[in-house]
Amino acid sequence: MPLFGVTFITVFSLIFAFIFGTVLASFITCTAGRLLAGMDWINEHSHCDTCGHQLGALDLFPIFSYLLLGGKCRYCGAKVPVRCLISEVLLGFVFVAVVILHGRIDVIMVRNLLLAMLMMGISFCEIDGSIIHEGFITAMLVIWIGTLPFVPDLQNYIADGVIACFLICGFFMVISYLRTSKGRECFKPGFIKLMAVYLLYTGLYAGVAFLAVSFIIHMFVKPFKKTIVPAMSVCCLIFMCCMTDRMDTSQIHGYITAVADYIRVF
Ligand SMILES: [Zn+2]
Known part of the structure; x- marks a missing residue:
């Protein structure tokens, strides 16, 4: 409308x-x-x-x-x-x-707004109780699945989200394994799950940008130094405002073309 x-x-x-x-x-x-x-x-x-x-x-x-x-x-x-x-x-x-x-106003826009709301809820639980509450992550997943029929270019959108999920979460799981094996502090339980579900929404490109901005806010903005989740929540709000359309469609065509170009060079 x-x-x-x-x-x-x-x-x-x-x-x-x-x-x-x-x-x-x-x-x-x-x-x-x-x-x-x-x-x-x-x-x-x-x-x-x-x-x-x-x-x-x-x-x-x-x-x-x-x-x-x-x-x-x-x-x-x-x-x-x-x-x-x-x-x-x-x-x-x-x-x-x-x-x-x-x-x-459409279903995808309302879905993105609900995502922003749930990220806010996760942050409050994290700030007050130091836990990443599973209930919010489940709600995010249910909303993602429930609104899939309204996403344009559905197959590519799902593929983009799943690729992002495997690549980025895989990377963090390796870091997590290495840190644990050296007896160093590791990510909070729930952090990788939260990231996995969020990446389903964003896909690879927007997901990488999202995490990079979240880490920058977490490292350099004083009130967000204690834990990264509130930084992710703020970042989610920023992304809502400046690239909401990016979250509606997949960018998978973009990187298939990029990989094809790369192969062609050799
Ligand atoms: Zn009272």
Whole structure:
């Protein structure tokens, strides 16, 4: 559905995208907290982490509740982490940016937005509980499989993802083996799984670029030095904004041509 023909539809779509982003950010923050606490993430009512008071609809409105309550719990006055506000605003703006750049709403765009949301959830679990939660990785895989019928150039897209997965994860598994055999610190459990599923989405070229930028953010940006997963999450948001179309189609034709050219030279 093209969005930029009628002003009303454009404005409505952008406002909707922003609200959708903030709501999903709020949902994923809450889900990450519940998963870490070992709670039921679907049926449990939201409550304050400090006083345990059940939260009402007015306490759960993205952005506004935080601002109106001054970043504090209405019932006990405990501070709500500013990260909640930042993640809501950030995901709202990323969703708006993606809709503007993409120019239409389709299943693949929504899939990419859900990927950004899940990466955010994985980061929160990693920051708060130092674990890469399997539940998010499974959700990423299920969404990837479920949206395959909507991907153009399906065969090449799958081939691209699987090649990326084997090559890059294989490389990291060798490094992992070498480090372990020398008794050195290794990757966190779940890291290679997370990368494998992410690479299915990106394919080889975008995957390599994604990991390179993630490692650069991880090594040189101070708040991301402790663990790489939040850097991957930020990188995912950057990629959403600047190369969302790259994630819709396979680049496999590109490297088949490159290999063919290389062979022809000799
Ligand atoms: Zn409270």
